[in-house]
Amino acid sequence: MSTRRPRRSELATPASSERMCAKAPSSGADLVFLDLEDACAPSVKESARSLAIDALTGQDWGSTLRAVRINGLDTPWCHDDIIEVVTGAREALDVVIVPKVRGARDVWWVDVLLSQLEQKLRLTRRIALEVLIEDAEGLANALEIARASPRLEALIFGAGDLSVSLQARVDGNFDPLGPYPGDFWHFARAQVLTAARATGLAAVDAPFPAYGDPDAYRASAAQAALLGFDGKWAIHPSQVPLANDVFTPTKEEVAAAEDVIARYRRAEAEGTGAIGHDGRLVDAAHIRLATNVLARAAHGAPPKRRTDQTS
Structure with missing residues (x-):
């Protein structure tokens, strides 16, 4: 664990919003990712790449890890997301986050493309990877995915899309719609955590959409921390200090x-x-x-x- 970079808080920031990108470096998050996927409408996905590059290269990020979440491998945007952002940001990009990973071959494909770009651009530092486990197939293959590339630094549990894949009956905060005995997401969390720990990776807990309820966010983060997770996603800057506090020992x-x-x-x-x-x-x-x-x-x-x- 001591060799891993801190990931107590990972702040999601829409890559299409110049205003939010400008505020992100001062959030106090261990990692900020500029999101080209779910936070961007299809009409702005391509234009958001240049905004992400400008934010990565034109701002002082201090010690914050600089990341971009690309679109899924099954979309028409993924290939150019990687090529354009890496070519434009170069040494100002620390991590690429890959969504909806279903198997080791998804990680391998991104790894190979990054290797080609690093060689072509003569980059001096290797770009790391984080992957989202947010699909039934990906959850079943979590250990295989965790072993897929030496670039991997973290597995992220994604409850939202996993809810869709599993056809779970949940509300907008991914909580069960009715009474449920115990922790609704315990198995999925444990599966992701076990794969991460077996391979020396960090484990990051799911986002919490109800940003207006800080007490509930803290409770969710504390539950993940007790299980062994290293940190949690923040979908709003107000959640960052909560995550940093919960995942830092007193x-x-x-x-x-x-x-x-x-x-x-x-x-x-x-x-x-x-x-x-x-x-x-x-x-x-x-x-x-x-x-x-x-x-x-x-x-x-x-x-x-x-x-x-x-x-």
């Missing part, structure tokens, strides 16, 4: 993790493999859990300014 959690590690190491040096602490057994597994907490805390620390800005 000072008390960090202090407790440091304390239990220190106690265990002292006992270990004396030849003891397990200790009692606060009425509970502490062994090597607990130390690994505490190490996870410290790794997450490191992700939440104020990052250094970027040194590779493109003018």
